[in-house]
Amino acid sequence: MGRYAQYEKGASRVRQLPAPRGLVIESAGNADLPEIAAICAERDGSTVGKPLTAFQRFLQRSWETEECMLWLARWRGRVIGFAKCGRFVPPNDAPLNSAPEGWYLLGLVVVPEYRRRGVGFQLTKTRLGWIATRSATAYYFANAKNRVSIALHSRLGFRELTRDFSFPGAEFDGGTGVLYVWRRACV
Numbered sequence: 272m273g274r275y276a277q278y279e280k281g282a283s284r285v286r287q288l289p290a291p292r293g294l295v296i297e298s299a300g301n302a303d304l305p306e307i308a309a310i311c312a313e314r315d316g317s318t319v320g321k322p323l324t325a326f327q328r329f330l331q332r333s334w335e336t337e338e339c340m341l342w343l344a345r346w347r348g349r350v351i352g353f354a355k356c357g358r359f360v361p362p363n364d365a366p367l368n369s370a371p372e373g374w375y376l377l378g379l380v381v382v383p384e385y386r387r388r389g390v391g392f393q394l395t396k397t398r399l400g401w402i403a404t405r406s407a408t409a410y411y412f413a414n415a416k417n418r419v420s421i422a423l424h425s426r427l428g429f430r431e432l433t434r435d436f437s438f439p440g441a442e443f444d445g446g447t448g449v450l451y452v453w454r455r456a457c458v
Contacts, residue, residue, distance in 0.1 A: 290389035291346040296397045299330065299341040299353065306350040307343065310380055329355065342397055344381070344390045352381035354394040356402060359438070370438045370450055374402040376411040379420070391423055399427065399453065407455040412438060414446040421449070429453045
């Protein structure tokens, strides 16, 4: 599974495949985590154990703090994508160029055979709706090479904020990180 979807110039203007009829976007539960971890492991070429543990911690944090959420896209009983969001507060010793405090879209993965069918768009709209009940602003960052993600978020009103920022644990695989901002009035 490729890390990023293949970018096709003008794809947002080209007729895409219809969204799977009966697509359900919902919050994830413990029973969903093995499927979500398997999607990550396939994408990264790793084992299921590490992502499973990370998702278990993330879900536990969501229940304890209500400052993050894990969403999934389900079609015909199968998880075909997932996305996270959460609140970020820079640590006291953060560098001067630290990403700002706020709500962030933290990851979006759609199984390759369901890409370009509106699944990622629906997961992102759901996350923004959830964040909008908490804040008028949301952030997201991406590798500048991930043009598909940038185009998707641009359609929803995200605008580039800076390329000079740091975020704990964020690496951009030989590319440049770009931080984007969304304001509720844009949607």
